[in-house]
Amino acid sequence: MDATFRKAGREIAGVITLACLGALPTRAADQPITFSNQVVRIFEDKCQDCHRPGTAAPMSLIRYEEVRPWARSIKERVATRNMPPWHIDKYYGVRHFSNDMSLSDAEIQTIVKWVDSGSPLGDPKDLPPLKTWPSDDGWQLSRQFNRPPDLVLKSSEYTMPAQSQDQWWRPLTPIHLDEPRWVRAVEMRPGTTAGRKITHHALAHLVQDDPDARRLSESVGAQRGPNEAGTLMEWAIGKNFDVYREGTGKLLLPGSHIWWDIHYHAVGEKITDHVELGVWLYPKGETPKYRTYLTGFQAVSRVGAALDIPPNTLAVSDGFTVLRAPARLENFQPHMHLRGTAMSMEAILPDGTIQPIANVDKFNFNWMTNYIFADDEAPVLPKGAIIHVKAWFDNTTAHKGNPDPNQWVGWGDRTVDEMAHAWVNVTYISEEDYKEWAAQHKKAPAPRTGGTIQ
Ligand code: HEC
Incomplete structure:
Protein backbone atom coordinates (compact mmCIF):
# COMPACT_ATOMS: atom_id res chain seq x y z
CA MET A 1 0.00 0.00 0.00
CA LEU A 127 4.19 22.73 -2.90
CA PRO A 128 7.71 21.50 -3.68
CA PRO A 129 8.05 18.18 -5.55
CA LEU A 130 7.86 15.22 -3.15
CA LYS A 131 11.26 14.42 -1.72
CA THR A 132 12.41 10.87 -2.40
CA TRP A 133 13.88 8.84 0.45
CA PRO A 134 16.36 5.97 0.14
CA SER A 135 15.09 2.56 1.24
CA ASP A 136 15.67 1.75 4.87
CA ASP A 137 17.05 -1.72 4.44
CA GLY A 138 20.78 -1.89 4.61
CA TRP A 139 23.26 0.00 6.73
CA GLN A 140 23.01 3.78 7.08
CA LEU A 141 26.78 4.21 6.96
CA SER A 142 27.04 2.34 3.65
CA ARG A 143 25.77 5.54 2.07
CA GLN A 144 28.50 7.59 3.74
CA PHE A 145 31.34 5.16 3.01
CA ASN A 146 30.00 3.98 -0.34
CA ARG A 147 30.53 0.35 0.56
CA PRO A 148 29.03 -2.29 2.85
CA PRO A 149 30.71 -2.92 6.23
CA ASP A 150 33.96 -4.93 6.19
CA LEU A 151 32.71 -7.11 9.04
CA VAL A 152 29.17 -7.98 10.10
CA LEU A 153 28.96 -9.59 13.53
CA LYS A 154 25.73 -11.09 14.84
CA SER A 155 24.73 -12.09 18.34
CA SER A 156 23.00 -15.46 18.66
CA GLU A 157 19.20 -15.29 18.70
CA TYR A 158 17.02 -14.77 21.71
CA THR A 159 13.28 -15.35 22.04
CA MET A 160 11.45 -12.97 24.30
CA PRO A 161 8.10 -14.36 25.51
CA ALA A 162 4.96 -12.17 25.36
CA GLN A 163 5.04 -11.66 29.14
CA SER A 164 8.28 -11.65 31.09
CA GLN A 165 10.48 -9.73 33.45
CA ASP A 166 13.26 -7.83 31.65
CA GLN A 167 15.98 -10.17 30.35
CA TRP A 168 19.70 -9.67 29.66
CA TRP A 169 21.21 -11.74 26.85
CA ARG A 170 25.01 -11.99 27.01
CA PRO A 171 26.38 -14.30 24.31
CA LEU A 172 29.93 -14.21 22.91
CA THR A 173 30.74 -13.88 19.18
CA PRO A 174 34.26 -14.39 17.78
CA ILE A 175 35.72 -11.75 15.41
CA HIS A 176 37.89 -13.62 12.94
CA LEU A 177 40.98 -11.49 12.23
CA ASP A 178 44.52 -12.60 11.27
CA GLU A 179 46.19 -9.31 12.19
CA PRO A 180 45.41 -6.17 14.24
CA ARG A 181 42.97 -3.89 12.43
CA TRP A 182 41.77 -0.35 13.19
CA VAL A 183 38.09 0.51 13.22
CA ARG A 184 36.91 3.61 11.34
CA ALA A 185 33.20 3.34 12.15
CA VAL A 186 30.61 1.02 13.68
CA GLU A 187 26.86 0.72 13.23
CA MET A 188 24.57 -1.45 15.30
CA ARG A 189 20.92 -2.47 15.00
CA PRO A 190 18.39 -5.04 16.12
CA GLY A 191 18.16 -7.73 13.40
CA THR A 192 14.46 -7.16 12.61
CA THR A 193 11.87 -4.38 12.81
CA ALA A 194 9.93 -6.46 15.37
CA GLY A 195 13.15 -6.76 17.37
CA ARG A 196 13.26 -2.98 17.78
CA LYS A 197 10.19 -3.21 20.01
CA ILE A 198 11.84 -5.50 22.58
CA THR A 199 15.42 -4.19 22.44
CA HIS A 200 15.80 -1.61 25.19
CA HIS A 201 19.49 -1.18 24.46
CA ALA A 202 22.44 -3.31 23.37
CA LEU A 203 26.12 -3.10 24.22
CA ALA A 204 28.96 -4.66 22.25
CA HIS A 205 31.95 -5.03 24.59
CA LEU A 206 35.28 -5.93 23.13
CA VAL A 207 37.06 -8.87 24.75
CA GLN A 208 40.75 -9.11 23.92
CA ASP A 209 44.09 -9.24 25.70
CA ASP A 210 44.84 -5.52 25.55
CA PRO A 211 46.71 -4.02 28.52
CA ASP A 212 46.70 -0.46 27.09
CA ALA A 213 42.95 -0.42 26.84
CA ARG A 214 42.54 -1.77 30.36
CA ARG A 215 44.85 0.85 31.79
CA LEU A 216 42.90 3.77 30.34
CA SER A 217 39.41 2.38 30.58
CA GLU A 218 40.02 1.46 34.23
CA SER A 219 41.01 5.02 34.90
CA VAL A 220 37.52 6.17 34.03
CA GLY A 221 35.58 3.50 35.82
CA ALA A 222 34.39 1.45 32.83
CA GLN A 223 32.54 -1.80 33.47
CA ARG A 224 34.99 -4.66 33.79
CA GLY A 225 34.46 -8.16 32.42
CA PRO A 226 36.97 -10.91 31.73
CA ASN A 227 39.68 -9.37 29.55
CA GLU A 228 37.33 -6.59 28.64
CA ALA A 229 38.97 -3.99 26.46
CA GLY A 230 36.25 -1.39 26.53
CA THR A 231 32.91 -1.03 24.87
CA LEU A 232 32.95 -0.98 21.10
CA MET A 233 29.42 0.31 20.64
CA GLU A 234 26.14 0.96 22.41
CA TRP A 235 22.84 0.86 20.55
CA ALA A 236 19.63 2.55 21.73
CA ILE A 237 16.82 4.42 19.96
CA GLY A 238 18.53 7.62 18.87
CA LYS A 239 22.03 6.11 18.73
CA ASN A 240 22.76 3.95 15.69
CA PHE A 241 26.38 4.48 14.80
CA ASP A 242 29.77 5.95 15.70
CA VAL A 243 32.09 7.38 13.06
CA TYR A 244 35.43 8.12 14.67
CA ARG A 245 36.95 11.49 13.98
CA GLU A 246 39.74 11.87 11.41
CA GLY A 247 42.89 10.15 12.70
CA THR A 248 41.15 8.26 15.54
CA GLY A 249 39.81 4.74 15.84
CA LYS A 250 39.45 1.61 17.91
CA LEU A 251 41.79 -1.36 17.73
CA LEU A 252 40.73 -4.96 17.11
CA LEU A 253 43.28 -7.68 17.85
CA PRO A 254 43.41 -11.26 16.50
CA GLY A 255 41.49 -13.62 18.78
CA SER A 256 39.08 -10.89 19.93
CA HIS A 257 35.40 -11.47 20.69
CA ILE A 258 32.30 -9.37 21.02
CA TRP A 259 30.64 -9.87 24.38
CA TRP A 260 27.07 -8.71 23.91
CA ASP A 261 24.95 -7.29 26.68
CA ILE A 262 21.44 -6.94 25.30
CA HIS A 263 18.58 -5.72 27.44
CA TYR A 264 15.20 -7.04 26.26
CA HIS A 265 11.77 -6.12 27.59
CA ALA A 266 8.49 -7.91 26.89
CA VAL A 267 5.84 -6.14 24.80
CA GLY A 268 2.91 -8.57 24.83
CA GLU A 269 3.93 -10.64 21.78
CA LYS A 270 6.55 -13.36 21.41
CA ILE A 271 9.50 -12.01 19.38
CA THR A 272 12.77 -13.68 18.35
CA ASP A 273 15.66 -11.42 17.41
CA HIS A 274 19.41 -10.86 17.46
CA VAL A 275 21.62 -7.77 17.23
CA GLU A 276 23.98 -6.98 14.33
CA LEU A 277 27.14 -4.90 14.33
CA GLY A 278 28.62 -3.56 11.08
CA VAL A 279 32.30 -2.58 11.23
CA TRP A 280 34.12 -0.36 8.71
CA LEU A 281 37.91 -0.73 8.97
CA TYR A 282 40.80 1.55 8.10
CA PRO A 283 42.71 0.21 5.07
CA LYS A 284 45.29 -2.46 5.97
CA GLY A 285 48.49 -0.88 7.26
CA GLU A 286 46.87 2.48 8.06
CA THR A 287 47.18 3.33 11.75
CA PRO A 288 45.22 6.28 13.09
CA LYS A 289 47.11 8.44 15.52
CA TYR A 290 44.72 8.09 18.48
CA ARG A 291 42.55 5.50 20.17
CA THR A 292 39.02 6.32 21.26
CA TYR A 293 37.38 4.65 24.28
CA LEU A 294 33.64 4.54 24.83
CA THR A 295 33.31 5.50 28.46
CA GLY A 296 30.40 5.62 30.87
CA PHE A 297 31.02 8.68 33.05
CA GLN A 298 28.94 8.03 36.15
CA ALA A 299 26.58 10.53 37.73
CA VAL A 300 26.67 8.52 40.95
CA SER A 301 29.48 8.29 43.48
CA ARG A 302 29.45 4.50 43.48
CA VAL A 303 27.86 2.26 40.84
CA GLY A 304 25.15 0.07 42.27
CA ALA A 305 24.69 1.79 45.61
CA ALA A 306 24.48 5.54 45.47
CA LEU A 307 21.08 6.27 43.96
CA ASP A 308 18.22 6.90 46.34
CA ILE A 309 14.92 8.27 45.01
CA PRO A 310 12.12 8.14 47.60
CA PRO A 311 8.45 8.08 46.50
CA ASN A 312 6.96 11.40 45.40
CA THR A 313 10.20 13.33 45.43
CA LEU A 314 12.65 15.02 43.12
CA ALA A 315 16.24 13.83 43.36
CA VAL A 316 19.65 14.88 42.10
CA SER A 317 22.77 12.78 41.88
CA ASP A 318 26.28 13.42 40.63
CA GLY A 319 29.63 11.78 40.03
CA PHE A 320 33.21 12.91 39.43
CA THR A 321 35.89 11.22 37.31
CA VAL A 322 39.49 12.41 37.02
CA LEU A 323 41.09 12.20 33.57
CA ARG A 324 44.48 10.50 33.88
CA ALA A 325 45.66 11.74 30.48
CA PRO A 326 44.79 14.72 28.26
CA ALA A 327 41.73 13.89 26.21
CA ARG A 328 39.19 15.09 23.69
CA LEU A 329 35.52 14.36 24.40
CA GLU A 330 33.70 13.50 21.18
CA ASN A 331 30.03 13.32 22.16
CA PHE A 332 27.48 13.27 24.98
CA GLN A 333 24.81 10.61 25.38
CA PRO A 334 22.95 10.64 28.69
CA HIS A 335 21.64 7.31 29.93
CA MET A 336 18.90 7.23 32.54
CA HIS A 337 15.63 5.34 32.90
CA LEU A 338 11.98 6.30 33.40
CA ARG A 339 12.40 8.92 36.14
CA GLY A 340 15.32 10.72 34.48
CA THR A 341 14.56 14.31 33.45
CA ALA A 342 17.93 16.01 32.83
CA MET A 343 21.68 15.38 32.75
CA SER A 344 24.55 17.81 32.48
CA MET A 345 28.30 17.44 32.06
CA GLU A 346 31.00 19.97 32.91
CA ALA A 347 34.77 19.83 33.33
CA ILE A 348 36.50 21.19 36.43
CA LEU A 349 39.94 22.19 35.18
CA PRO A 350 43.05 21.84 37.33
CA ASP A 351 43.08 25.63 37.88
CA GLY A 352 39.52 25.50 39.23
CA THR A 353 37.79 26.90 36.14
CA ILE A 354 34.48 25.24 35.38
CA GLN A 355 33.94 24.55 31.71
CA PRO A 356 30.33 23.77 30.79
CA ILE A 357 30.10 21.01 28.17
CA ALA A 358 26.52 19.87 27.64
CA ASN A 359 23.12 19.75 29.31
CA VAL A 360 20.19 17.65 28.14
CA ASP A 361 17.49 19.54 30.01
CA LYS A 362 14.50 17.81 28.39
CA PHE A 363 15.58 14.19 28.73
CA ASN A 364 12.95 11.74 27.49
CA PHE A 365 13.43 8.05 28.24
CA ASN A 366 12.10 7.07 24.77
CA TRP A 367 15.12 8.75 23.25
CA MET A 368 18.76 7.99 24.07
CA THR A 369 19.90 10.58 21.55
CA ASN A 370 23.65 10.84 20.97
CA TYR A 371 24.87 14.44 20.66
CA ILE A 372 28.05 14.45 18.55
CA PHE A 373 30.20 17.57 19.01
CA ALA A 374 31.18 19.39 15.80
CA ASP A 375 34.83 18.87 14.81
CA ASP A 376 36.09 22.24 15.98
CA GLU A 377 34.06 22.27 19.22
CA ALA A 378 34.82 18.89 20.77
CA PRO A 379 36.27 19.88 24.18
CA VAL A 380 39.96 19.13 24.67
CA LEU A 381 40.92 18.79 28.34
CA PRO A 382 44.20 18.53 30.26
CA LYS A 383 45.29 15.62 32.39
CA GLY A 384 43.75 16.00 35.85
CA ALA A 385 40.54 17.63 34.62
CA ILE A 386 37.52 16.32 36.52
CA ILE A 387 34.47 15.28 34.55
CA HIS A 388 31.41 16.16 36.61
CA VAL A 389 28.14 14.56 35.49
CA LYS A 390 24.90 15.49 37.24
CA ALA A 391 21.52 13.78 36.86
CA TRP A 392 18.00 14.94 37.83
CA PHE A 393 15.08 12.62 38.57
CA ASP A 394 11.38 13.26 39.04
CA ASN A 395 9.51 10.55 40.94
CA THR A 396 6.26 12.53 41.27
CA THR A 397 2.98 12.55 39.36
CA ALA A 398 4.16 15.71 37.57
CA HIS A 399 6.49 13.57 35.46
CA LYS A 400 4.56 12.08 32.53
CA GLY A 401 6.87 9.11 32.05
CA ASN A 402 6.63 7.98 35.67
CA PRO A 403 4.94 4.55 35.94
CA ASP A 404 4.39 4.75 39.73
CA PRO A 405 5.39 7.70 41.95
CA ASN A 406 4.69 5.65 45.09
CA GLN A 407 7.67 3.35 44.48
CA TRP A 408 11.08 3.84 46.03
CA VAL A 409 13.62 3.74 43.20
CA GLY A 410 17.26 2.73 43.46
CA TRP A 411 20.10 1.78 41.15
CA GLY A 412 19.49 -1.27 38.97
CA ASP A 413 19.42 -2.76 35.50
CA ARG A 414 15.65 -3.01 35.06
CA THR A 415 13.78 -0.26 33.22
CA VAL A 416 11.86 0.50 36.44
CA ASP A 417 15.15 0.93 38.34
CA GLU A 418 17.41 3.87 37.65
CA MET A 419 20.87 4.46 36.26
CA ALA A 420 22.79 7.63 35.57
CA HIS A 421 25.79 7.86 33.32
CA ALA A 422 26.88 9.67 30.19
CA TRP A 423 28.29 7.62 27.33
CA VAL A 424 31.21 9.55 25.89
CA ASN A 425 33.82 8.58 23.33
CA VAL A 426 37.07 9.70 24.93
CA THR A 427 40.12 10.17 22.70
CA TYR A 428 43.34 10.32 24.71
CA ILE A 429 46.05 12.55 23.22
CA SER A 430 49.70 13.04 24.14
CA GLU A 431 50.96 15.82 26.45
CA GLU A 432 52.77 17.43 23.48
CA ASP A 433 49.61 17.44 21.40
CA TYR A 434 47.68 18.89 24.30
CA LYS A 435 50.20 21.71 24.71
CA GLU A 436 50.06 22.47 21.00
CA TRP A 437 46.27 22.51 21.11
CA ALA A 438 46.19 24.75 24.21
CA ALA A 439 48.60 27.23 22.62
CA GLN A 440 46.25 27.58 19.66
CA HIS A 441 42.97 27.82 21.55
CA LYS A 442 41.69 30.45 23.86
CA LYS A 443 39.32 29.64 26.73
CA ALA A 444 35.71 28.83 25.79
CA PRO A 445 33.22 31.73 26.06
CA ALA A 446 31.33 32.09 29.33
CA PRO A 447 28.04 30.16 29.41
CA ARG A 448 24.75 31.83 28.74
CA THR A 449 21.49 30.37 30.02
CA GLY A 450 17.84 30.64 29.04
CA GLY A 451 16.44 30.99 25.57
CA THR A 452 13.80 28.25 25.59
CA ILE A 453 10.78 29.02 23.44
CA GLN A 454 7.39 28.16 24.90
C1 HEC B 1 14.70 10.69 14.66
C2 HEC B 1 13.36 10.41 14.23
C3 HEC B 1 12.31 11.49 14.33
C4 HEC B 1 12.39 12.81 13.90
C5 HEC B 1 13.56 13.50 13.23
C6 HEC B 1 11.12 13.39 14.21
N1 HEC B 1 10.30 12.48 14.81
FE1 HEC B 1 8.45 12.84 15.59
N2 HEC B 1 8.40 10.95 16.36
C7 HEC B 1 9.31 9.96 16.12
C8 HEC B 1 8.92 8.75 16.83
C9 HEC B 1 9.65 7.41 16.78
C10 HEC B 1 7.76 9.06 17.54
C11 HEC B 1 6.99 8.15 18.52
C12 HEC B 1 7.70 8.10 19.84
C13 HEC B 1 7.62 9.36 20.62
O1 HEC B 1 6.51 9.89 20.79
O2 HEC B 1 8.66 9.87 21.07
C14 HEC B 1 7.46 10.46 17.22
C15 HEC B 1 6.37 11.16 17.73
C16 HEC B 1 5.94 12.39 17.25
C17 HEC B 1 4.71 13.04 17.61
C18 HEC B 1 3.67 12.51 18.58
C19 HEC B 1 2.63 11.70 17.86
C20 HEC B 1 1.60 11.21 18.86
O3 HEC B 1 1.48 10.01 19.03
O4 HEC B 1 0.94 12.07 19.46
C21 HEC B 1 4.65 14.23 16.91
C22 HEC B 1 3.52 15.25 16.93
C23 HEC B 1 5.85 14.31 16.12
N3 HEC B 1 6.62 13.18 16.35
C24 HEC B 1 6.16 15.35 15.29
C25 HEC B 1 7.40 15.54 14.68
C26 HEC B 1 7.76 16.69 13.91
C27 HEC B 1 6.84 17.87 13.59
C28 HEC B 1 9.06 16.51 13.53
C29 HEC B 1 9.94 17.45 12.74
C30 HEC B 1 9.90 18.86 13.09
C31 HEC B 1 9.50 15.24 14.06
N4 HEC B 1 8.46 14.67 14.75
C32 HEC B 1 10.77 14.69 13.89
C33 HEC B 1 10.47 10.09 15.36
C34 HEC B 1 10.98 11.29 14.88
Missing part, protein backbone atom coordinates in the same frame (compact mmCIF):
# COMPACT_ATOMS: atom_id res chain seq x y z
CA ASP A 2 2.81 2.32 0.90
CA ALA A 3 4.55 1.92 -2.46
CA THR A 4 1.39 2.68 -4.44
CA PHE A 5 0.55 5.58 -2.23
CA ARG A 6 4.00 7.10 -2.56
CA LYS A 7 4.16 6.54 -6.30
CA ALA A 8 0.81 8.25 -6.74
CA GLY A 9 2.07 11.07 -4.56
CA ARG A 10 5.14 11.51 -6.69
CA GLU A 11 3.10 11.66 -9.91
CA ILE A 12 0.85 14.33 -8.49
CA ALA A 13 3.90 16.24 -7.34
CA GLY A 14 5.41 15.91 -10.82
CA VAL A 15 2.36 17.57 -12.35
CA ILE A 16 2.49 20.32 -9.77
CA THR A 17 6.18 20.98 -10.44
CA LEU A 18 5.55 21.33 -14.16
CA ALA A 19 2.67 23.65 -13.47
CA CYS A 20 4.76 26.04 -11.41
CA LEU A 21 8.15 25.84 -13.10
CA GLY A 22 9.79 29.20 -13.14
CA ALA A 23 7.27 30.61 -10.72
CA LEU A 24 8.68 29.86 -7.27
CA PRO A 25 6.52 31.28 -4.54
CA THR A 26 7.61 34.61 -3.17
CA ARG A 27 7.25 35.03 0.56
CA ALA A 28 6.36 38.52 1.61
CA ALA A 29 6.56 39.10 5.35
CA ASP A 30 2.80 39.57 5.61
CA GLN A 31 1.96 36.51 3.52
CA PRO A 32 0.13 33.94 5.65
CA ILE A 33 2.12 30.88 6.62
CA THR A 34 0.70 27.82 4.90
CA PHE A 35 1.59 24.15 4.64
CA SER A 36 2.43 24.57 0.96
CA ASN A 37 4.57 27.70 1.13
CA GLN A 38 6.67 27.04 4.25
CA VAL A 39 5.70 24.28 6.66
CA VAL A 40 6.17 21.35 4.29
CA ARG A 41 9.76 22.47 3.68
CA ILE A 42 10.53 22.31 7.40
CA PHE A 43 8.97 18.83 7.58
CA GLU A 44 11.11 17.69 4.64
CA ASP A 45 14.28 18.90 6.31
CA LYS A 46 13.59 17.92 9.89
CA CYS A 47 10.79 15.33 10.18
CA GLN A 48 10.22 13.13 7.14
CA ASP A 49 13.41 11.13 7.58
CA CYS A 50 11.57 9.47 10.48
CA HIS A 51 7.93 10.36 9.75
CA ARG A 52 7.19 8.49 6.52
CA PRO A 53 5.56 5.16 5.70
CA GLY A 54 7.40 2.07 6.90
CA THR A 55 9.28 3.66 9.83
CA ALA A 56 8.86 3.42 13.61
CA ALA A 57 7.19 6.86 13.89
CA PRO A 58 3.42 6.83 14.47
CA MET A 59 2.45 8.86 11.37
CA SER A 60 3.73 10.15 8.05
CA LEU A 61 4.33 13.90 7.76
CA ILE A 62 4.54 14.02 3.96
CA ARG A 63 1.14 15.01 2.61
CA TYR A 64 -1.19 17.66 3.95
CA GLU A 65 -4.02 15.13 4.54
CA GLU A 66 -1.65 13.07 6.71
CA VAL A 67 -0.33 16.04 8.65
CA ARG A 68 -3.57 17.95 9.30
CA PRO A 69 -5.08 15.62 11.97
CA TRP A 70 -1.85 15.92 14.01
CA ALA A 71 -1.57 19.71 13.93
CA ARG A 72 -2.30 20.28 17.67
CA SER A 73 0.06 17.52 18.73
CA ILE A 74 2.76 18.86 16.36
CA LYS A 75 2.49 22.32 17.88
CA GLU A 76 2.77 20.91 21.38
CA ARG A 77 5.76 18.68 20.58
CA VAL A 78 7.76 21.29 18.68
CA ALA A 79 7.05 24.17 21.07
CA THR A 80 8.25 22.09 24.03
CA ARG A 81 11.31 20.92 21.99
CA ASN A 82 10.25 17.32 22.38
CA MET A 83 10.22 16.77 18.59
CA PRO A 84 12.51 16.39 16.72
CA PRO A 85 14.07 14.28 19.51
CA TRP A 86 16.87 16.75 20.21
CA HIS A 87 16.57 17.48 23.90
CA ILE A 88 19.73 19.42 24.62
CA ASP A 89 19.92 22.99 26.00
CA LYS A 90 21.21 24.93 23.01
CA TYR A 91 22.67 27.70 25.11
CA TYR A 92 24.89 25.68 27.44
CA GLY A 93 28.43 24.53 26.64
CA VAL A 94 29.11 23.18 23.16
CA ARG A 95 26.85 24.88 20.59
CA HIS A 96 27.39 22.91 17.40
CA PHE A 97 26.82 19.24 16.73
CA SER A 98 27.54 17.24 13.60
CA ASN A 99 24.21 15.37 13.80
CA ASP A 100 21.99 18.30 14.85
CA MET A 101 18.39 17.62 13.78
CA SER A 102 16.79 20.35 15.87
CA LEU A 103 14.48 23.12 14.69
CA SER A 104 15.72 26.70 14.79
CA ASP A 105 13.74 29.13 16.95
CA ALA A 106 12.38 30.68 13.73
CA GLU A 107 11.21 27.29 12.45
CA ILE A 108 9.44 26.58 15.74
CA GLN A 109 7.68 29.94 15.52
CA THR A 110 6.63 29.28 11.92
CA ILE A 111 5.04 25.95 12.89
CA VAL A 112 3.34 27.40 15.98
CA LYS A 113 1.91 30.36 14.03
CA TRP A 114 0.72 28.04 11.27
CA VAL A 115 -1.17 25.83 13.74
CA ASP A 116 -2.58 28.87 15.56
CA SER A 117 -3.95 30.23 12.28
CA GLY A 118 -5.85 26.99 11.59
CA SER A 119 -3.09 25.00 9.79
CA PRO A 120 -4.09 26.07 6.25
CA LEU A 121 -2.98 24.14 3.15
CA GLY A 122 -2.49 27.34 1.15
CA ASP A 123 -2.02 27.21 -2.60
CA PRO A 124 -1.00 23.68 -3.71
CA LYS A 125 0.96 25.36 -6.52
CA ASP A 126 3.49 26.36 -3.85
